[in-house]
Amino acid sequence: MSSTTDKPAHLLKTLDGVLDGLMSRYRELVPAVSGIIDALLDEGVIKNVEDIENDHIAFRTMGVPSLGIKSFEKIFLHYGYQKQDHYDFSEKKLNAYWYSPPEPKYPRIFVSELRVRELSDEAQHIIYKYTDNIVFDPVDALDLDDAKAVDAFLHEPLWDTPTREEYLTLLKESEYAAWVIYNRYYLNHFTISVHNLKKGYNTIQDFVAFLEKRGFKLNDAGGKIKISPDEALLQASTVAQMIEADFAEGEKQRIAGSYVEFAERRVLPQFQHLPASEIRREHRRDGFEAGNADKIFESTFTSQTNK
Template sequence: MTTSPTTTTLDAVLAGLMRRYSERVPDVQKVLDVMLDAGVIQSPDEIENDHIAFRTMGVPNLGLGSFEKIFLHLGYERRDEYNFVEKKLSAYWYSPPRPDLPRIFASELRVNELSADAQRIIHRYTDTVTSDPVDSLDLDDANAVDQFLHQPLWKTPTLADYQTLLNESEYAAWVIYNRYYLNHFTISVHNLKPGYNTIDEFVAFLQARGLRLNSAGGIIKVSPDGDLRQASTVAQMIDAEFADGAIFRIAGSYVEFAERRVLSPFQDLPADQITRQHRREGFETSNADKIFESTFTTQTGK
């Protein structure tokens, strides 16, 4: 396959995201280490990344309308929309230009549905962004895009503002501090070796090795059709420094695991012929709703 300049840029952007995420989330190395130790994989390169996820604020000049420009330019296509009524979130998933690349799941908080107090706090920070920052970004410069995705777009919040938001929307609190940091990456369990290639087997393997998993809606979240099965670690707590110098432990990022089952028309295909197109595609609102809670205090506080 010939590599286009855009593909090269995209590969570099994704590599930058994964490098910084891996440095920031100890569970990534912990999961890889137990997989290597047990011989589930011989190298981390064998893992297929099912999808990566981002969180955004639905405010002028930011949110999905701004964020998605980066990945649409780099060859991704916007697909289904999802609505999380209780959490006041909208989301889309984006399919990659190549089947070896991760899908993207990106969400935004519908800020205008929050209380007046929460809206005031959020706008105090985000209103300093007076034009869409992606419009002035060279989207063909992998380094510039990588830097953008890891830079603060507004000033660090005070602890009081963070805690006020936390009481109303844990999603809002996460984004006001973490900004566009990669929220999670996802191991495609179905592509692991037999004995570990169903979500039930893999979850049992992780739990036997002491990893804490998100129990919201059950450890394993199953789509109504039964073909998308997901689980995730509980977000690692990090010491965060706030604008007033206060240090407070907050939720960082986490690791997800997904099993996409082979669709019924392809059940008889030999295992070595099954590719991404033969498996359950897309996402499921009910599953994702509970995966979001990997960063919530109901999970991290256990």
């Protein structure tokens, strides 16, 4: 459950700057974001962008020395985020954790990493070719109190651009690995909290129907709506935006970029007596569900983008 910390105001202001930078660049490269917002405005579901609650944002990393979750999490722990549950995705060879925010108004953060040593020798060779020159944790040299510096870091390449052939080799074995080798720390997705929208749009079923009516393409891995065993966390997502990737040696190819997710967090049983006007984030199902997340990952997979 999210809890308010006593983090100094200047750290929260820095966090605001980092999140603003992430979202502004993300919106530029994922047209579906503006398309969905425009559709919500058009139907009178929201009056402005600020009416949308960002449930969580997600990042992907490489589990190699000096990088991965152990490095990446330092950024958001600095701003008062608290590390929560661990998730194991054995088939995809991933670890993940989620982090609760310093104040309920901020998004949760979900960070995953590829267990590189579980890949084939060929795939490991490609990844280490690009990451072996990172011998010190780059976050340690970053001024975490400088929002512009952190924003720039999250959008700058930490290693050289791979060749198209290397990307395709990784793609055959781990589509996650291929995504990260090209996109690096780029924001993987942000998530609209549908339960805070007006009636007719505030369940995942209603929202999916709205998206499909508007022509948005949804990830149907495991069904368009992913439901946790307790039926309290329901999620859906668009299929990743395809981008024109510029690989080494001037080669180009359209590949998966980022996408948009949608979440409905239902009110916990012990709070269902509360009137709707009193329901806050802490009254709803928190955290994540490995089964749901496993299928959401596939929003960037060719099984979805090639449909």
